Amino acid sequence: MEESPTKNNYSTRVKDKIFNEEFMPHIRAMYNFAHRLTYDEDDAKDLVQDTFMKSYRFINSFHQGTNAKAWLFRIMKNSFINDFRKKSKQPTKVDYQEVEGYYNSEGTQKSATTDLRIDTVKNLIGDEITNALASLDVDFRTVIILCDLEGFTYEEMAKILDIPIGTVRSRLHRARNLLKEKLQSYAQSMGY
Helix, strand or coil, X not given: CCCCCCCCCCCHHHHHHHHHHHHHHHHHHHHHHHHHHHCCHHHHHHHHHHHHHHHHHCHHHCCCCCCHHHHHHHHHHHHHHHHHHHHXXXXXXXXXXXXXXXXXXXXXXXXXXXXXXXXXXXXHCCCHHHHHHHHCCHHHHHHHHHHHHCCCCHHHHHHHHCCCHHHHHHHHHHHHHHHHHHHHHHHHXXXX
């Protein structure tokens, strides 16, 4: 039978100490993870800020001296998935005043409207590995990032993702195979 998690009752001074000494040293790793999830600098910064705000808010759930990095990654992963689900259910929003203001300004040239297909192809020519990783489903991308880029163990990943360790292993195996398929032609063109 699993023990129910106990809440701590830290003083403000202890909370601040835990936050500064156990959480803040991981801010760079958190930003890197957030950027790999979102592929947008501003969204990554927002996700890190949201994660650290939640970590302080729920600091009584953290047991001092345990793996703070894994705890923070779990908060971030949950925040990202919740936000992703919320955004996917909302219709796309356009600020018509901003668009109208841009096209009505005197500095706008006729060539300002570009062929989006050309822009898309230009972006695809960039880092093939990043593009292949970004094209993976969020569950597969997350396990690749946590294991191969961040170096978490299967046990830590199971706790972060809140899934059984067998699911971690199978998801990672499947994610690596999908990534391999996506990069096969690129590898051949590079002589591998």
